[in-house]
Amino acid sequence: MLPLSLLNAAQNKPMLVELKNGETFNGHLVNCDNFMNITLREVYQTNPDGDRFWKLKECYIRGSTIKYLRIPDSLLDSVKDEQTRAREAGRSARGSHVSGAGNRGRGGPAHRARGGQTRGGPTRGRGRGRGA
C-alpha cells in the first residue's frame, strides 16, 4: 500500500493536514492527485501558533506545501481488508474458467518470444560485422 494509494483510499475521511509553514487544516478529504494536491471540505484552518482559527467551506491545498497528513487510525485496517477481498474476488474470477483461457494465454507470448529472437539474431550479427 503506497502512501499515495492510502491517501486515495482516504477520500471522504476526516484528516488533519499540516503545511510546511505550520498552518493546519482539519476537514474531510474530497479529492487528491498524484502530486498530493488535495481538496478538503468543511475545513477548520489554524495559524502556525494555533491561536487563530478560520472556517472554510472548501479549500484546495497544493501538494508541495504539505508537511504531513494525519489520517484516521482505522483506515490502514479497512484498506488492508479491502485489498484482501479484492484479491480473493480476482482469484475466484480467474479460477472459474482456467482451462481455455490459460492455454490461449500461454500460446500467445511463446510465439511472440520466438519471433523476437529470430529478429534479434541478424541485428546482432550486423553489429559485430561493423565493429570488426
Add this chain to the structure above:
Amino acid sequence: MDSLIPFTTSGSLVDCVDRKMLVVLRDGRKLFGVLRSYDQFANLVLEDTVERIYHQDVFAEQWVGLFLIRGENVVLLGEVDLDGEDEVPLRQVEWDLLLPYHKRDTDVKKRREELKAQVLHEQKGFSKEGGEGDGY
C-alpha cells in the same frame, strides 16, 4: 546479497518496513512509529505514531496515530533498537508538564540561530539563509 540492492530510497528502506522507526522532520519534530509504507520520494506511512519532546534528561510522549509524511520534510529515518530502548537514561514525564520547557528551548535555539546567521552575514560575509530558515 546486500550489494544486489541498488542504493535508492526503495532499496534502503525495504528492510525498515514493519519496524519501529524514529523520523526527524525539518521542523525538529521527532516521531516514533511503525513504518508501514514508503515510496520513491520517501513519503512515509507511520502507524501507532507518538511524538516525543525532550528537555535535558526528561522526555514526554504524545499519541498521534497514523501519519502520512511528505518525503521532502524528512531529515532522517532510523530504526529503534527495541532491546536498548528501555535502558535509555531518561525519565518520562507528562506531556503538558514538559511542553512549556520544550517551547522555551526551541525559542531560545531559534533566536540563537537567527543571531548567528546575522553575525555571519554582517561580519563574516556569509550568504543569507535560504527561504525556509530551518538550516536544511
